[in-house]
Amino acid sequence: xxxxxxxxxxxxxxxxxxxxxxxxxxxxxxxxxxxxxxxxxxxxxxxxxxxxxxxxxxxxxxxxxxxxxxxxxxxxxxxxxxxxxxxxxxxxxxxxxxxxxxxxxxxxxxxxxxxxxxxxxxxxxxxxxxxxxxxxxxxxxxxxxxxxxxxxxxxxxxxxxxxxxxxxxxxxxxxxxxxxxxxxxxxxxxxxxxxxxxxxxxxxxxxxxxxxxxxxxxxxxxxxxxxxxxxxxxxxxxxxxxxxxxxxxxxxxxxxxxxxxxxxxxxxxxxxxxxxxxxxxxxxxxxxxxxxxxxxxxxxx
Numbered sequence: 590x591x592x593x594x595x596x597x598x599x600x601x602x603x604x605x606x607x608x609x610x611x612x613x614x615x616x617x618x619x620x621x622x623x624x625x626x627x628x629x630x631x632x633x634x635x636x637x638x639x640x641x642x643x644x645x646x647x648x649x650x651x652x653x654x655x656x657x658x659x660x661x662x663x664x665x666x667x668x669x670x671x672x673x674x675x676x677x678x679x680x681x682x683x684x685x686x687x688x689x690x691x692x693x694x695x696x697x698x699x700x701x702x703x704x705x706x707x708x709x710x711x712x713x714x715x716x717x718x719x720x721x722x723x724x725x726x727x728x729x730x731x732x733x734x735x736x737x738x739x740x741x742x743x744x745x746x747x748x749x750x751x752x753x754x755x756x757x758x759x760x761x762x763x764x765x766x767x768x769x770x771x772x773x774x775x776x777x778x779x780x781x782x783x784x785x786x787x788x789x790x791x792x793x794x795x796x797x798x799x800x801x802x803x804x805x806x807x808x809x810x811x812x813x814x815x816x817x818x819x820x821x822x823x824x825x826x827x828x829x830x831x832x833x834x835x836x837x838x839x840x841x842x843x844x845x846x847x848x849x850x851x852x853x854x855x856x857x858x859x860x861x862x863x864x865x866x867x868x869x870x871x872x873x874x875x876x877x878x879x880x881x882x883x884x885x886x887x888x889x890x
Contacts (some may be wrong), residue, residue, distance in 0.1 A: 600642050605673045606666070606878075611635065614662035635666040642667030646679050654677070657686045657694070687733070690725040705770055711799035712767055712775035713782045720756070724749070727758045735765040788881065791853055796871045803874060806808040806884035807833065813889050822863035825852065832877045832885035844879055858873035 593601070611617060614635065620627035642664070645651035652816075654664050664681035671679040686694045695702070704710040706884070722730055727749065731742045745758040767806045768776045781794055782801040791799070809832050823831075826841040829850065835841035844850050845860040847877040852868060853876050868875050 598640070600637075602636055602643075602670065605670055606636060606639075610669075611666075616659060616662045616667070635663045638663040639670040642679065643670045643674060646671045646677055647675060653682060655682045655684070658683045659686060659694075689755075690723040707771060707775070710713040711779075711801055711804075712771040713779040713798070714804075715771065716763045716767045716776070716779035716783065717805075718763075719766055720759050722759055722762060724753065727762055731758065731762050735762065735769070737761070737765060763814065785854065785876075786882075786884070787849070788854055788878070790855075791870065791876070799870060799874065802876070803886050803888065806876075806886055808886040808888050809833065810890035811887050822865045824848070825857060825862040825864060826860060826885065828864050828875070828877060829879070832887055834877055834879045834883060834885050849880050852876070 592683040611632070612621070617627060617632060617635075618874050620631065620734065638660075642651075642654050645654075654667060655692065656664060661681065661683050664683065668679045668681055671677055702710075703715060707715075719730070719734075728742065728746050731737060731745065735742075737745075745761050748755065764780075766774060767779055771779075778798045779801075781789075782798045785791055785799070785802050788804060811831075824838075825845065826835075826838040829835040829841035829844065830838055834850075835844055842848075842860040843855055845862070848856060848858065850857050852862070852864070853870060864875060869889070870876065875887040877885050877887065
């Protein structure tokens with residue numbers, strides 16, 4: 590529609606639509622009856638989408654448009670326009686929307702969208718998205734997103750009903766869909782990153798995998814010219830205060846002596862422990878933890 594003026598659009602596209610047929614669309618009727626109503630922009634959008642479909646049909650021989658069920662009215666507006674302007678046939682195919690337990694759909698508009706592209710949603714975050722599925726939806730998602738058999742899914746549902754805290758159904762869902770979309774290697778890395786967040790040894794974790802962990806926990810930037818990076822050391826008590834894991838060095842000492850402080854997921858018992866260059870992961874990170882799940886990362890900037 591970029592090269593088309595508003596008047597030309599009304600003449601060439603708008604004339605093929607009656608106001609009655611536009612208002613009769615379920616998507617429009619529902620909005621008109623709601624308290625919020627519908628704006629002219631939203632009301633006229635079906636004409637824009639219809640024109641796009643008509644262009645695709647005429648110039649690129651695209652006969653089928655696919656979308657969620659909420660797109661049915663816009664898609665049929667396109668098939669009607671194509672028939673009236675060109676006499677050609679066109680088709681629409683819609684799928685039920687994937688919704689959360691509260692009925693809100695997945696999507697960019699709603700925020701928190703999950704992408705298949707690993708550049709937009711890393712395999713780790715992809716895995717976490719599905720492992721945190723609401724209990725009410727996990728069975729539905731197992732049926733829609735995995736190739737597990739009915740018997741396997743029903744067994745997982747039974748296990749979840751017996752022990753919800755184990756989250757076996759959620760883990761199976763996240764595992765299966767991450768493997769399908771990103772492959773076994775990416776799944777293994779996602780599982781490794783998840784394990785680190787729960788206190789597992791970092792070991793031979795790759796920098797990319799650890800980067801996912803960094804993205805999930807509070808990160809404090811440390812200037813690259815800091816003294817302890819130039820051959821000196823930083824007392825762990827000071828590091829805990831810097832990382833906002835302790836309000837004071839005195840409290841940090843108590844936490845260390847109490848056995849609740851970890852450096853790179855290794856417990857520290859000596860309050861006199863100091864951080865040095867040998868503690869840097871990939872030359873720029875130190876992972877600090879207090880208790881079971883309170884993390885902070887010192888990152889060289």
